[in-house]
Amino acid sequence: MNETLFLWDFPGGTAGLCAAGALLLILCIISAWTTRRPVALHVRILMVLTRVAAFGLLLYCLCSPRLETKRRIRESSRYRLAVVTDESGSMRKPGFWKRSRLQDAEQYIAENLTTKGRFDVEQFRFSDTFHPLSQTAEPGNRTDFLGTLVSQIPELESRGFNGVFWLTDGIDTAGRAEAEAAFSALAGSQMRHFFIPMTAPLEAPPSVTLKKIEAPAQAYLNTEIPVTLLVRRVNISKKRNARLVLTRNDIRLGEFPIEPGTGVQTIQQRVAVRNVGTDRFTAELFLDGKRVETQSWTVAAVTRKSTRRILVYNGALEYGNRFLRNIFLNDPSVKLDIVFAPGVIQGRQAGEPVRLDDRLSLEKYDVILLFNLNRKQITPEMERVLRSYAEDGGGLIFITGNPMVAAEFANSPLEKLLPVTFSEKYNEQKRYDARTAGIVRLITSGRRRPTDFDYPLQRNSEMRYKDHPLRDFVLTQTGQASPIFRQRLADGSFTFIIPRFEDFAPVSKAKPAANVLARFRDETGTDHILMAYQNFGQGRSMILATDPLWRWRLKTVSDDPSFELFWKNLFSWLALGRSCDAEWQIPNRIMEAGDEAEFLFRPGSMLTQPAALDFRMKKENGMETVLVPSMEKKRMRFAVPLKEAGNYTLTAFYEEKAVASVDFTVTAHSGKRDEDSALEPDTALLERFASLSNVRLLSGTDAPDWDREFPAEHLELLEEATLPRWNSPWIYLAAAALILLEYLIRRVFGKLV
Known part of the structure; x- marks a missing residue:
């Protein structure tokens, strides 16, 4: 919208301008009638008019006339929204009414999230991988819900999205990331996040499985090592008496009850290392009084070789x-x-x-x-x-x-x-300086004659040294x-x-x-x-x-x-x-056949030539595989496909001598996906996420409050242009011409008296 105004300024405004004009007119008439050259009346009138026109132009310039144009540009803000839908097995499994949670999610999107106007919406899907809806991908064998949050929140934020809608049942069967990491990713995000739980009831038999074992490959004598176990529980009740028993060298370290419900339970135990040697740890899962799973691993207890x-x-x-x-x-x-x-x-x-x-x-x-x-x-x-x-x-x-x-x-x-x-x-709390306390001790010791300044100093309790x-x-x-x-x-x-x-x-x-x-x-x-x-x-x-x-x-x-x-x-x-001794680092002591495992090795500072290291992976049947690492700063990375089930040992050799080893277990791929048995929505996890200020938990029937969550913001730009109308050359030429014309009229038509 454009708006053009003619503006001027003069002392006193319109009244001042009229008074100045009247005074100018009177001045011109008096000067014309009192001229020493006798001229006819019409000549005098012409002289008055030319003088009035000339001085009128000067008065016009003094008013600073100008044209001001205002151009207003108004733009409404647009929001980019990402809609991320879980397409894992638990979302695709039909319920009692032959409808799946994925169908409920698609219906919610069609009814509530197909907004237009000031919103640009893009849809994505995930199971074990994350991809746009436009790219068709076969759902994987696992649900990497927590890992998707950790990896994709920074990615979506870098692409300029303002909000993300997550339609999921909250189940994570991949175990690649923990809830704490996902919670931190949400807490550090500048976007608005909305979780819409898909909670259509599905049935699954009770079960407990070990999903992850985190334990160091070696430990130093007289230290403590952390052992972390992740247990997937499905439809567990108290009467099932589900529990995990942890032992070291057949000596029980602890028994941990499995909580009722469905989800992932984290069990942590710190174990003291008191003897040099290799300790064998065993984790056993019990359900209804029967052992349902057993996993074992070893930790080498060594003395510290370096200072x-x-x-x-x-x-x-x-x-x-x-x-x-x-x-x-x-x-x-x-x-x-x-x-x-x-x-x-x-x-x-x-x-x-x-x-x-x-x-x-x-x-x-x-x-x-x-x-x-x-x-x-x-x-x-x-x-x-x-x-x-x-x-x-x-x-x-x-x-x-x-x-x-x-x-x-x-x-x-x-x-x-x-x-x-x-x-x-700066916290201006009282701080006591040691030098001040020394002065006070010298004064109060009696070894010098007090002055008038010393008495109030001694009486002032704030200056005395206090313990x-x-x-x-x-x-x-x-x-x-x-x-x-x-x-x-x-x-x-x-x-x-x-x-x-x-x-x-x-x-x-x-x-x-x-x-x-x-x-x-x-x-x-x-x-x-x-x-x-x-x-x-x-x-x-x-x-x-x-x-x-x-x-x-x-x-x-x-x-x-x-x-x-x-x-x-x-x-x-x-x-x-900064481990000075050679050490293997593996993320999980339990892996599944068909996966690609990632191992890290730190050569430490004791090995002077890390390039001379050899790496081998040995199966329990004696079959060995030579591993070739890729260098990454001061550690070596291995990407190893796990083709067969069994017990494996990784060993690093330096000058034909073993310097570090670690064992792990590869389980057979059963063909049954975890999410086909883990069917209970993990709403407790989503409710915990909703405790953050930038996260909302919506029901499966309520639409978002768009005006509250994404208020309309209007950006108004004002462009002003000023065009002066008094400094044009024709004004000065016209004023000069009128003055010259009045001069000629007096000279031509008048006689000097």
Whole structure:
């Protein structure tokens, strides 16, 4: 829409312009009648008119006349929506009324999601693969619901979709991803997500099966290993007495009841490694008192062949360094290097200088501790090198209990490596300086004559040195399950290690992928994050937002090892990403014939020539297959098709000597798809997803509230153009011509009196 207006400005507006015009007319008449040249009346009138016209043009210019054109462009926003439909076996199976859940989903789409106008809708399908509706694909043998969420949410977001509608029964039979990973993918998404459960009743017999076993191939002596088992349960009730029994070398480690209902149950157990050798673990599933499945695997318990190296990089002189050094003073398995940033200590430091901006100098360290650093001591190159170090498996921990220092690192590149974001607002809590306490002690000692300034200083209680009480860490559920805070007792049980601190730095919030280990609630009831970690590439990054805890050690009895055990557990856990010994990594100890398995091998730092390694896969009948890896940074990747069922062993040979091995089981493909037996919708999983702010759970009959979820947004652009009408050449020429004409009239028709 275009709108053109003629505008002008003059002091006083219209009244001012009229007054100026009248005054100009009077002035022209008076000047014409008082001229010294006698002329006829009509000549005088002509003179008045020419003068009025000339000065009228000048008055026109003074009004700043102009044409203003306004052009309004209005655009309505359009939304891109993705409709993703589950086409797995449980969705295609007909129910009692001969209708499948897939047919219900197609009907819902036709009635509620075929929107037009401001919406662009694209449809997709998935079972074990994800594809557009326009591309026909045969449904696979499994349903990779959780894996589809993890892999496709970033992909759909990168393609510019604003919302995704998921029509599914929530069943996942592939086991390629866990619910926590899908939950994190949804939490980190900027799109709106809508889950429409397809819950048409279907019948399936009760069953329990082991879908996944996660266990390391080897473990170090005097450590704990995590064992994770995923059990698929279908139509299980309490009277079925379903349970899983876990044993090691025929000694029972635990019995775990299988929960009623349908879905995937995760069973986790931490097992202490106390003896060198190979331990055989067995998982047995029981249903109605009968053993229905048995799976076995081995874990090699070895002694650590290499020394853990830890770098403590200080930005200031810190009393806590002495305590850290004393912890590992008589421990040959750990080498602790304490260095200082340039300018902290005058003179030359002992040993070779360590530079955080030199990737090669950090390569020998398993853990880097950043201690009391300020923002100016970290350069962009250091941040780049530390990022690369963590991605390649290094452990990184940042410690500060100073609120002002934490505020300096808010929105910094280093903060992107850490599991939290810092608060930019400095917490102006009372802080007691040691130098102030020293001055007070000198004044109050009586060794000098008091002055008028000393008396109020002594009376001021805020300036006196006080012994502050220590506060306890409050462990979260993740913290209670972490080996960092556990102390193993002689009878095999454990007790929690609860660190104590004096100062802490405020943390704004934890990142979506972070795991909070410990919190603290202050006097106002506000929760503060004290300790958290996140996986970063192949390594781990951690924040300890407190002082270095040495005051905790001073207030414990001498025979209490809690302080030492905490730091040893912490550094051992952070160093797990940089295994110095050769090790196999496989995602699952149970696989199915016909699949393509993916294995990883880390050569570690003990093998000087990784290119000399040979890899073989041996079946229980003695048949061997030579494997050829593809290099990926500092590890080797194998893609191996599993053609036959049986028990297999992977072995890595270095100079004809076995350096690492791992076993796994390949089960025969039964021909019956898992989703043909797993038929109960997992609505509990979808309800958990709906607890996120960007996720909605809709019923199978209700249409989305479009105006609420995707409000109409109009974009209005205003384009203005101004065309001045007073600075045209013809105006100046006309005014000059009129003045010249009046001059000629006076000269030609008048006589000088």
